[in-house]
Amino acid sequence: MVGSVAGLCRNNEGTLLDGFTKQIWAPSVFVAESLAAREGLLWLKEKRSPQLPRTELEMEEKGAFDQHVHLTLDNLSLINSLLGQETSPWVAHSIFNDCKELLTHIGGFRWILNQEKQIKL
Numbered sequence: 630m631v632g633s634v635a636g637l638c639r640n641n642e643g644t645l646l647d648g649f650t651k652q653i654w655a656p657s658v659f660v661a662e663s664l665a666a667r668e669g670l671l672w673l674k675e676k677r678s679p680q681l682p683r684t685e686l687e688m689e690e691k692g693a694f695d696q697h698v699h700l701t702l703d704n705l706s707l708i709n710s711l712l713g714q715e716t717s718p719w720v721a722h723s724i725f726n727d728c729k730e731l732l733t734h735i736g737g738f739r740w741i742l743n744q745e746k747q748i749k750l
Contacts, residue, residue, distance in 0.1 A: 630655055634665035636672055647676065656720065662704050663721040663728075666711065669700065670731035698735070703743040712740065 631654050638647040649672050655661035702708055709715040710725060711732075717725040 630657075630661070632661050634661070634668050636665070636669040638676070659704070659707065659718060660721050660724070662702065662707050663717075663724040666700070666702060666707065667724050667728050667731070670728055670735065673698065673700075674731055674734050699741050701741045701743050705742050708740045708742055 631652065633650055633652050635650045636648055637645060639645055649668070651668050653661060653664045653668075655664055706715060710717040710721075711728055
């Protein structure tokens with residue numbers, strides 16, 4: 630299935646700062662959402678300033694909690710797989726490995742489940 634992924638960057642007041650879109654091909658909704666997460670992480674790695682804090686300790690030391698990145702997804706199973714709390718489906722395993730590698734370069738983030746658009750697979 631051909632689809633598109635999009636990511637938005639908002640400040641703490643909800644003002645749109647930046648974003649991206651990309652066309653993808655995926656055999657399932659779960660893989661499409663996994664690709665969306667990976668594209669978001671790739672985009673964030675490229676855009677994130679090296680001066681931003683990367684760990685909770687750095688955030689506390691710099692008083693920079695407002696610069697924390699919140700990554701919002703609407704699939705709890707996907708979030709749990711990325712956190713290592715569930716086994717990722719084999720079809721998305723390489724995507725998850727990419728995401729885990731990207732997360733080591735980003736730091737200072739939190740996963741948030743979008744309750745309004747939660748998809749149960």
